Amino acid sequence: MQAGIIGLGNMGQPIARNLLKAGHEITAYNRTRSRADALAADGARAAETIAEACAPGIVLTMLSDDHALAECAFGQQAILDSLPAGGLHVSLSTISVKLSQHLTAKHAERGQHYIAAPVFGRPQAAESAQLVVVAAGSEESVNRARPLLEAIGRKLFVLGTEPSMANALKLSGNFVIASMLEALSESFALARKHGIRAAQALEILSALFQSPVYENYCRIIAEERFEPAGFKMTLGLKDVRLVLAAADTAGMPMPFASVIHDQLMTGVARGLGEIDWSAVARVVAENAGLKSDAGHSHSTQSKPRTR
Amino acid sequence: MQAGIIGLGNMGQPIARNLLKAGHEITAYNRTRSRADALAADGARAAETIAEACAPGIVLTMLSDDHALAECAFGQQAILDSLPAGGLHVSLSTISVKLSQHLTAKHAERGQHYIAAPVFGRPQAAESAQLVVVAAGSEESVNRARPLLEAIGRKLFVLGTEPSMANALKLSGNFVIASMLEALSESFALARKHGIRAAQALEILSALFQSPVYENYCRIIAEERFEPAGFKMTLGLKDVRLVLAAADTAGMPMPFASVIHDQLMTGVARGLGEIDWSAVARVVAENAGLKSDAGHSHSTQSKPRTR
Amino acid sequence: MQAGIIGLGNMGQPIARNLLKAGHEITAYNRTRSRADALAADGARAAETIAEACAPGIVLTMLSDDHALAECAFGQQAILDSLPAGGLHVSLSTISVKLSQHLTAKHAERGQHYIAAPVFGRPQAAESAQLVVVAAGSEESVNRARPLLEAIGRKLFVLGTEPSMANALKLSGNFVIASMLEALSESFALARKHGIRAAQALEILSALFQSPVYENYCRIIAEERFEPAGFKMTLGLKDVRLVLAAADTAGMPMPFASVIHDQLMTGVARGLGEIDWSAVARVVAENAGLKSDAGHSHSTQSKPRTR
Amino acid sequence: MQAGIIGLGNMGQPIARNLLKAGHEITAYNRTRSRADALAADGARAAETIAEACAPGIVLTMLSDDHALAECAFGQQAILDSLPAGGLHVSLSTISVKLSQHLTAKHAERGQHYIAAPVFGRPQAAESAQLVVVAAGSEESVNRARPLLEAIGRKLFVLGTEPSMANALKLSGNFVIASMLEALSESFALARKHGIRAAQALEILSALFQSPVYENYCRIIAEERFEPAGFKMTLGLKDVRLVLAAADTAGMPMPFASVIHDQLMTGVARGLGEIDWSAVARVVAENAGLKSDAGHSHSTQSKPRTR
Secondary structure (H helix, E strand, C coil): CEEEEECCCCCHHHHHHHHHHCCCEEEEECCCHHHHHHHHCCCCEECCCHHHHHCCCEEEECCCCHHHHHHHHHCCCCHHHHCCCCCEEEECCCCCHHHHHHHHHHHHHCCCEEEECCEECCHHHHHCCCEEEEEECCHHHHHHHHHHHHHHEEEEEECCCCHHHHHHHHHHHHHHHHHHHHHHHHHHHHHHHCCCCHHHHHHHHHHHHCCHHHHHHHHHHHHCCCCCCCCEHHHHHHHHHHHHHHHHHHCCCCHHHHHHHHHHHHHHHCCCCCCEHHHHHHHHHHHCCCCCCHHHHHHHHCCCCEC | CEEEEECCCCCHHHHHHHHHHCCCEEEEECCCHHHHHHHHCCCCEECCCHHHHHCCCEEEECCCCHHHHHHHHHCCCCHHHHCCCCCEEEECCCCCHHHHHHHHHHHHHCCCEEEECCEECCHHHHHCCCEEEEEECCHHHHHHHHHHHHHHEEEEEECCCCHHHHHHHHHHHHHHHHHHHHHHHHHHHHHHHCCCCHHHHHHHHHHHHCCHHHHHHHHHHHHCCCCCCCCEHHHHHHHHHHHHHHHHHHCCCCHHHHHHHHHHHHHHHCCCCCCEHHHHHHHHHHHCCCCCCHHHHHHHHCCCCCC | CEEEEECCCCCHHHHHHHHHHCCCEEEEECCCHHHHHHHHCCCCEECCCHHHHHCCCEEEECCCCHHHHHHHHHCCCCHHHHCCCCCEEEECCCCCHHHHHHHHHHHHHCCCEEEECCEECCHHHHHCCCEEEEEECCHHHHHHHHHHHHHHEEEEEECCCCCHHHHHHHHHHHHHHHHHHHHHHHHHHHHHHCCCCHHHHHHHHHHHHCCHHHHHHHHHHHHCCCCCCCCEHHHHHHHHHHHHHHHHHHCCCCHHHHHHHHHHHHHHHCCCCCCEHHHHHHHHHHHCCCCCCHHHHHHHHCCCCCC | CEEEEECCCCCHHHHHHHHHHCCCEEEEECCCHHHHHHHHCCCCEECCCHHHHHCCCEEEECCCCHHHHHHHHHCCCCHHHHCCCCCEEEECCCCCHHHHHHHHHHHHHCCCEEEECCEECCHHHHHCCCEEEEEECCHHHHHHHHHHHHHHEEEEEECCCCHHHHHHHHHHHHHHHHHHHHHHHHHHHHHHHCCCCHHHHHHHHHHHHCCHHHHHHHHHHHHCCCCCCCCEHHHHHHHHHHHHHHHHHHCCCCHHHHHHHHHHHHHHHCCCCCCEHHHHHHHHHHHCCCCCCHHHHHHHHCCCCCC
16 A cells, blocks of 8 residues: 655654555655655655655654644645645644644545544554554545554554544543553652652552553653653643643543643753653652652662562 | 451451461451351351450451551450460551551550551452452561461562551552542543543553553443442542541652542532442543433443444 | 723723723724613714724723634734724733734734733722723833823733733733632631631631732622622633643643632533632532522621621 | 730740730740740749649640640640639630540530630731631630730631631631732742743732732742741641641542642742741742742832832
8 A cells, every 4th residue: 555654753753664564655754854764774765745745645644743733734835735635644643632623624625534543652662563543534534544554553443433533532541641650650759758669669550550551651660761751741741731722622620630731841840851751750759859769779679579 | 277357348258258268267257247147158257256356366457447447456355455475467458557557566565466468459359369468567477477368369569577668558559549540530521522432432541551450440430330339439538538648747749649539529528428439430520511421331332333 | 082992891891981081082892882882871982893993093902802802903904904003002801921922013013002901800890990900011102001091990000011911910910819719719618617607707808818809709709699790700711721821831830720720610511601700619619518508698697796 | 814825936925925015914834944934024924834824714825736735735734634623725726626626525524614716917916916816615715715815916706606616717717828828929930930020910919909918928929038937838738737637527628728738748848848838939939940039029129110
C-alpha cells in the first residue's frame, strides 16, 4: 500500500519504519529534511514538500500539537490544498477535540476524508510496534487505513463514526496515565517519609497492579531516571491542558486534572519542562521536603528483602 | 501449626478458611458468635473469648478499624492481657501508623511480639488466597508467622523490622488504588460526555494498562455494579483519612489524597456510604450532569465494535 | 463631552445613565434596540448602528464576553471600521488579556487608540456610580477618557501604559472575590454543621472583616437570596476561565482558581447557571449533605443574641 | 473583679495587661516564670502554680494548642484539680471542637463551669483591646465572664449554650482568613506575572474590599514583611488541621481548606514554619517561578500613579 507520512519526531520516525517493515511504500515529509533522509535508508522516499507526501492519496500526520498540525493542514500548499478529492487524512497526533472537529468539516468541504487515530505508547512502544491505536471515523475510511494502523500497534480499537471521539478517548486515557504518575509520586514520597526504600515500594506496587505501565513508571520514579525524556513534561502539560479544555467544553469538573495541571505547571516553572513528565515525582518530593533518593535506591535494589 | 484469629468479617472469614485448608489448626473468635460457628463446619474451633483465641500463642487480627482493634487489644481480658509472654500478635488490619507503633510498644512492654502484615485484595481475592501480604517486624517473628501468611496470599513481601512500615506501605498502596478510582471515574465521565459508551472505554483502558486491578474496577464502574459492596465507601473514606493522617504526621502535602477525601466525603454525605467505594464514579458523574448509563452499557456490551 | 456607548445590559445601562447625569452627550447602541430607546427618556440619543455610536470619536464598550466584544469590534461595519482615525475605544468589559492585546494592536494599525478600563462592582454599584475603575493605556488616552471614567465610579486607578494590564488586574480582583465566595460558602456550611445559625455567622464574619463586600455577600449567602442574580453563575464561570487562561499563559499554577472553576462548573451542571454566582454556596451545602436553611435564618435574624 | 490567667504568650500577655488596665485583679501563671514576672510591673500577681491562678474561682486560659491546654487542664495539680466547685474556666485558645466538648463534660463532672471564648485578632489587636471575642456556654457563665471579655476586645458575640459552637465558629473564621491569604497570594502572583507592581495591586485590592483585614494582609504580602511573625505558619497549619478535623467529624468536604493545608504544609516543609503564615505568598510565588519582588515594591510605593 502507498501512503505519505508527515512528522518524523520520536514517535513518527519509528511509526514510519514499521510501516516500511510491513511492506508499505512510504513517502515521508518532515520540516527538518534530515529526518526524512534518515528514513530513506530504510526504504522510504523522502519528500521535499507536503504536497509530495499527500500525492499517494492517503497521508498520516504525527505532529506535536494543535499548532503544528493546523500549520501543516491549513496553510498554503498544505494538506487541504494538496490532497486529491477522495483522499484520506489519518491524524495520529494527540490534538484537541475542537481541532479534530474542525478538520472533519474542512476535509468534507473539499470532498476529502478524515479520520482520527491517536496512539497510546511511548517511543519504545512505537519502535516495537506495540502501540494501542484508537480510531474513529466513517467505517469505509477506517477500513481503508486499517492495513496501516495494524502495522504500527499491537491493538486497534474502532470507536464510532465521529473522528473527534477518538481524540476524546485518547485524552481520557492520557489523563488516567497522568493521574497514575501523580498518585505514584505521592505514594512513593509517603513511603519514603516512613523509611521505606523506593525499590521496595516499586516491587510491591508492581506486584499489586501487575501492569507493564505501572512497572515501567514505578521504576522510572523509584530510580529517578527522568532523562532522557520519553515524553517531556511540557508535552504532558500540553495534554492536560487539552483534557481540561475538553472537560470545560463538555461542561464537567475534573478535580484530578486540575491538580495534575498545577503540579506539571509548577514543574515547568521550576525548570523541569524538558525532562520526562514522570518528574512530577520531583515536584512532589520537594514539596514533601525530600532530597533525591536516587543513589540510595540504586545501590540497594540489587537485593530486595522479599520472598 | 496452631493459631487463633480474631475478626471474621468479609475478609477474616475467607482468610481463616484458607488457613484451615492449608492444614493449620485454627481457633476463631468473633464478637458475633454465629460467624465463628459458621467456620466450625470447615474445621475451626469456635472460641468463646478473646483469651481462647490467644491461647495458641500466636493470634491474627483482622478488624475493621483502629477503634475495633484497640478495643480487642487494650480492653480487659483482651489480647495484651491474654497472650502469653513470648506470644505473637499478627495484625492484618488496615490501621493507622500511630496505632501500629503503639501496639509495638505495648506488646514489647509485656514481653510479647507484634508484627504488622496488612493485605491487599478484595474479599474475592481473600477467598482464592490471592492476597498480596506486606509484613514488617523482627525477622524472627516474621519467620514464625510465615507459614500462616503464605497460606492466605499469592505473594508475601517483607519490608523491615519496624512493624508500622508495613502499615505505611499498605496505606500508600490503598491511596494509589483510590486515585485510580477517581481517575477512572473522571475519565469515564469525560468519555461519556463525548458520546463514547462506557463499555468501549472499559475495553480500551483495560488493554492499555493490562492490569487485572484496572480490568476489575473499569468493569465495575462501566457497568455501575456498586452493589453488593466489595469494599464500602465508608471504609474507603476511613483509609483515606489514615493516609492523610500519615502524611500530616510525616509533614508532606498530598493533593490527590485531599481530592479523593473530598469526593468520598461527598459520596457519603449524599448517601452512598454503604455501597462500593468505586461509586465515587457516581459522585463524579452527577457533578458532570450525567445520568446513570448502566442500562445502556449493559445492553451494548455484548458486541463491542472493536477488532 | 460627547461619547458613544455600546452594550446596555444590566451594567451598561446604569453606566450610560450616570454619564448622562454627569452632563455628557451620549449616543447609545444595543443589539436589541429597545434598551437604547429606554435610555432616550434620560436624554440619550438611541443609535441604529455601531457606526453611529462611534461617530463622536470616543466609544465605550460594555459587553458580556470576548465573543460579544470581538463581534462588535472586528465584524463588518463594526468598531474598527467605524471609528475615525485618532478615535478612542474604551473597553469596560471583563475580557481576556489576549483579546485586549489583540485590540491594542488592531486599533494601532488603523491609527486609532485603545484603552482598557474594566470596572469592579455589581449592577447596584453601577447605578449609584460606586464602581471601582481600573484603567491602563497611554497617558494621553487615559486622560482623554478621564471625565467619563470619573463619572461612573467612586475611584479610578491608572495602572500603566499597556492596556491588558488593567484586564489582568481585573481578573486578579474577580478571582479574589470568587475565592471569598467559596471560602464563605465552606465556612457557613461548617458553622451550620455545628448548629450555628447562618445569621449569627453572618454577623460575626461581617464584624471581623468590616468590609461592605463581605457584608453584602455574607448576607446573600446567609439568606440564600440568589435571585434575582446580580452576577450570573455562568458569567462567574466565564471569568474564572479567563483567570485560568491568563495564569496558564503566564506559566503559573492557581490551585484555588482550579477549585472555584470546578465548583462553579458543578453548579452550572446542576442547573444553577442563571442564578447569582454566590449560589456556589448551594453546591457546597449540598456536598455537605445540608438542606436549605433559608426559612430558618430569616425568621431568627430579627433578634440575634449578641451584644 | 478577681481572675487568674494561664498562658502569657504573645496573645496572653497583652490580654492580661488589658484586664489589669480595666481594673481587674489578675493572678498570672506561665510555665516560664519570667513572663509572669514581667506582668507584675503592670500590677499582676505572679503565680507559682496553676493552682494559684485558679484560686480566684475564675480562670482564663490562652494556650497555643490542644496539647498545651490539655496538659494544663487534665494533669496533676492542674485546672480540674485546682478550680473550686462552682468555679469557671474561660478558654480563649483556638482549640479543637472535640477538646472543647471534652472540657465541657469534665468540668461538669466536678461541678465546675466551662465556657469557650476564642478571640479573633493578631497580637497588635490584642494590645489595643481590639479583639473580636466569640463566646458560647451557659448564659449565667457567659454573664459572669462578661466584664473580663469586654475588657479585651472591641466586640463580644455570644453564640449559644454549647461551648464548642464558639470553637467551631472561630475555626470557620480562621479558615476564611487563611483562604483570603491564599487568594491574595495567587492574585498578587498573577498580577506580577503581568507586569503589575505589588504596590499597585495592594492599593486597588484595598480599595475594593475596604477592609482593614485586607489592607493589613495585602500590605504584608506586597511588601513581603513576613518577619517578625504576627502568627507563625506552623500555628496557621495547626488551625487548618483543626478546621479539617471539624469538617471531617461533621461529615463535609472543604476543598479550599484542603488546598490551604497543602500550601502551608509545603511552606513548612520548605523551612518557612517560623515566619508569618502570610508567607504562603512565598510558596505561591515560587511555584509561579517568581523571585522576591520586595525591594522593587518598596521603592516604588512612595508615588503610586493613581488618582
